[in-house]
Amino acid sequence: MLLEVKNLKVRVADKEILKGINLTVQPGEVHAIMGPNGSGKSTFARALSGHPGYEITEGEVRYNGKDLLDMDPDERARDGVFMAFQYPVEIPGVNNAYFLKAALNAKRKQQGLDELDAIDFMKVVKEKLEVLHIDDSMLQRSVNEGFSGGEKKRNEIFHMAVLEPALALLDETDSGLDIDALRVVSEGVNAMRSPERSFVVVTHYQRLLNYIVPDYVHVLSEGRIVRSGGKALALELEEKGYAGQAAVGARR
């Protein structure tokens, strides 16, 4: 088991947002978390990656057999947890390539691998850029600074491709992408699917799931997973909308 979330309750700014989430992810699986705006999807992703503003009040998260909640956010990342942000942050003056090299080497160091020098790093990077159809110039720009919404999302996926996580949390990666960009990004993600890598794909729309086909779909509503199913559930949601899902869950 890669990830096991048990009865996770999360409080933000004195308000309980997640009210007991249970989720099990096996290596190689892709889970989609769907739900209306404000249902707590981002909160779930952020809590898993260790954002300090999200207070865990109850529950347990095991990652690779370890207590994930006991680890600092940077430790989690070096241990293979990655989050693609819904709203990537700008860091003015910090070169994207430099940033990513620091991140990759921090991870390699933890794994006991040699740190990559600039030349080897560029080799790794060039490959990934090609797969994602990203222009070289993005490397020399400051992290996310002045990027369009679509560029930011692509940059997130690019970071993921370079860091090769074991667990990738993608938070609304499709929002702000036009259909071509969506296809490219999805191809990038699909190319990374492997028996050793799992994805938790958070999305409001089912459209992304046409490209990244999930193994499981969960519906989040008001801080609880109210329904779970196979990929067909996404299509059903597309047709019927989220209305009524909470009630369905409540009845069970």
Added chain:
Amino acid sequence: MSTTTEQIEKLANTEYKYGFVTDVEQDIAPKGLNEDIVRLISSKKGEPEWLLEWRLKAFRAWLKMEEPKWQNVQYAPIDYQGTSYYAAPKEKKKLNSLDEVDPEIRATFDKLGIPIEEQKLLSNVAVDAVFDSVSVATTFRSKLAELGIIFCSFSEAVKDHPELVQQYIGSVVPHTDNYFAALNSAVFSDGSFVYIPRGVKCPMELSTYFRINAQNTGQFERTLIVADEGASVSYLEGCTAPKRDENQLHAAVVELVAHTDATIKYSTVQNWYPGDKHGTGGIYNFVTKRGICKGDRSKITWTQVETGSSVTWKYPSCILQGHDSVGEFYSVAVTNNFQQADTGTKMIHLGRNTRSTIVSKGISAGRGQNTYRGAVKIGKNARNARNYSQCDSLLIGDRCGAHTFPYLEIKNTTAKVEHEASTSKIGEDQIFYCESRGIAKEDAINMIVSGFCKEVFRELPMEFAVEAQKLLGISLEGSVG
């Protein structure tokens, strides 16, 4: 960016690591200041009569002046009579190579991580090391001499090139300029002298590492750099000081003179002891730095990275007298714990088509207080003068402060002056973003701060930029919980 995270990581020790004292026998003047002390300093240095007279004039002027109080800093009163005004290592013989340098002093440089020899070989830097007011090692002198470049200690310049010193000393910063400049003029110990002759481009960065040593000895350096017509030079000043409990006064004067078509680039990295995290100790850094673009098309650039000292009071300025002359000021000032900095620049436009650029980056953490104070003056004959100023402040935590005081005085209507200012806080979200990529918090902060300072760092020579980035890391350690 040029520094890697590992380099910054290496510096992750919390104590001020340059806090040590070198045990070299010192020749120290008795505490106190009067005309006899001024005479003693002058005679110790074997100075000519005119210089003694100049010092005495400055001393008499100083007696009538009052310590300025307008800066946005607070510090315990300075006991001018409780300070010793002269200290010199006893062995003062001239050295031809570094091997002749006192091993104690060499060890000090090693601790500072400044392998002079390596620097000479690898980075082509001639180092004129000033140790406690007296130069102990000067290198590359002969190579420079072939080009007619003079790079020596101030004392040597007084002996060997008195006519140049007499011509230029006090010509940019008069002995009556301000309280601390007057004090310096009366008791200055030593410093550097640079003269680049007509048409010569100095082929290497000239570098001096100053170091305050001997307890209770105020440090009064005086530096004079003259670039003759069409000459150019880049000068680096770097400073570290040993740890002290008592506050130490440092009042330096730097004068730059750029003649027609000449260029002077003056870069400083200052990390004197900032005091401990409770605000005890630390250096009082009251410096007067000023350059004059005397000739047409001349250019002076000040770049400074100020991370040390408990109190900093410093305004490297440019007088743009020549037509089409250019003045630039790039500054990073960091205040952490109880450090206070009141720094900025003055750009005084006198000639036509003169241009100036000011980029100031203030970083405050802990209870640090950071003030930018800048003046742009456009004289009535300065047609088409241009100024661009940008002052950005970065706050880390919520107990620190940033203050900006831009002054403008425009007497010619053709002037174009632009001022931009911003204040931002290092965001939890920025730090978290870095962490979510596996970058540790301290490294994340260093990275964000370095990014913030980028426009200034890129003005620094390469190896200085690396040093500066390391120092930022050290200064900000523990600033975010």
